[in-house]
Amino acid sequence: MNNFSSEQSRMLKDISIIDFTLVELNEYLDTHPHDRQAMEYFNHYARIKNQMARDFSARYFPLTADMSTDTKDWNWVLSPMPWESSFGEGGCK
Amino acid sequence: MWSYEKRLQFPVNIKEPNAKLAQVIMSQYGGPDGEMGASMRYLSQRYATPYREVSGLLTDIGTEELAHLEMVAAIVHQLTRNLSMEEIEKSGFAPYYTDHTIGIWPQAAGGVPFNACEFQSKGDVITDLFEDMAADGTPL
Numbered sequence: 163m164n165n166f167s168s169e170q171s172r173m174l175k176d177i178s179i180i181d182f183t184l185v186e187l188n189e190y191l192d193t194h195p196h197d198r199q200a201m202e203y204f205n206h207y208a209r210i211k212n213q214m215a216r217d218f219s220a221r222y223f224p225l226t227a228d229m230s231t232d233t234k235d236w237n238w239v240l241s242p243m244p245w246e247s248s249f250g251e252g253g254c255k
Numbered sequence: 256m257w258s259y260e261k262r263l264q265f266p267v268n269i270k271e272p273n274a275k276l277a278q279v280i281m282s283q284y285g286g287p288d289g290e291m292g293a294s295m296r297y298l299s300q301r302y303a304t305p306y307r308e309v310s311g312l313l314t315d316i317g318t319e320e321l322a323h324l325e326m327v328a329a330i331v332h333q334l335t336r337n338l339s340m341e342e343i344e345k346s347g348f349a350p351y352y353t354d355h356t357i358g359i360w361p362q363a364a365g366g367v368p369f370n371a372c373e374f375q376s377k378g379d380v381i382t383d384l385f386e387d388m389a390a391d392g393t394p395l
Contacts (some may be wrong), residue, residue, distance in 0.1 A: 246327035
């Protein structure tokens with residue numbers, strides 16, 4: 163589990179993109195808690211992020227410990243830490 | 256309460272180590288305007304506001320600053336990998352290396368340790384928000 167496949171890196175990058183949208187919508191909603199349209203956007207992207215994180219965790223390693231379904235090897239700790247160079251491509255080159 | 260997501264907010268993938276650059280970027284980790292000060296500022300100030308919109312926002316921004324802190328540490332870590340002793344001396348990294356080798360430690364570019372005096376928490380929401388605007392104007 164050391165070098166990520168291009169599919170694994172792509173999934174991770176897509177999760178980063180969707181999650182960035184969620185962080186911004188979350189912070190906007192904190193000061194606009196009655197904006198229904200913003201809530202619709204938030205709910206839409208939250209569902210997508212949740213599904214993508216679950217797909218990624220099932221295929222590669224758990225993104226959060228509670229997404230683990232491991233029974234044999236604890237991949238939460240066996241997978242690379244995010245600051246390791248093997249942790250995906252797709253950042254600034 | 257917090258939980259950890261095992262990825263960086265944006266991927267960091269540095270090809271060439273550069274200790275000189277690491278020493279400058281380190282200031283964004285533990286310097287006067289770094290992410291450690293930013294996260295501690297918001298997460299400390301949030302208790303004193305009577306408005307849930309504000310304490311909630313400070314919580315979420317403070318949390319996001321922790322994700323920034325992790326990206327900056329990843330940059331410094333990757334910039335200081337596989338350095339030779341000659342590179343460490345030539346790049347001016349030797350003073351940091353003497354005390355921390357290539358461990359991540361919060362300090363300013365000039366070597367001043369992280370200091371909580373870089374931010375304020377005064378128990379008054381208006382006072383604190385003005386300090387936030389001075390420190391990090393765009394989000395608030």
